[in-house]
Amino acid sequence: MRIFINPGHAPDPKDDPGAVNHKLGLKESVVARRIGERVATYLANVGYEVSVFQFDGLQRICDEANGWGADLFVSIHCNAFDGVARGTETFYARYSRAGRRLAEYINDRIVKTVKSNYDGWDRGTKEAGYYVLMNTDMPAVLVETAFIDNISDAKILIEQEDAFARAIACGITDWHKLYLP
C-alpha cells in the first residue's frame, strides 16, 4: 500500500511557512515536515511504501499523489486562529466514506496519544472542500495537529512531535486493518 504524506506549506527558501508563532520562532512548515518525516519512518518500518512531498503549489501536490498511484493521502498542518483556540481536528472530503473513516481513526489516535491538559482538545472530524482533498483520487485527509498560535498548543507540538507522528501512523494502520476489508 502506498501512502502519500504531504507536510503543509514549504520551508525556506520557498518562503511559505504557513502559520508562525513569532514568540517561539516556530513555523508550521517546519513542524509539519518534522512530524511528516517521522510518520513516514514509522510506516516504512512496517512495510508501507511512503512518499513525503512538501511544496507550495496545491495542484502539483495533487499531481504527484495521483501520478504515483497513492492509496492514501495525508496532509499535515498546524492550525491558527485567535491565539486562544486549542485542540486537534481532522478534515476529509465531502462524500468520501473511506476518507471519513481515515480521519476518524487518525483523530482518535491523536486525542488518545498526545497528552493535553485541555478539555476541548478533541475538536473532532469535519468535512471540508479543501483543494488537496477534492483534487486527489484516493481517500484523503488533512490533519490540523494543534494551534501553533496558542502558546500551550505550540509547546505540545514541540514536546510531543513524536506522539503526533506515532498517532497519525497508527491511525493509518488502523484504517488499513479495520476499514479496508
Ligand SMILES: [Zn+2]
Ligand atoms: Zn496549513
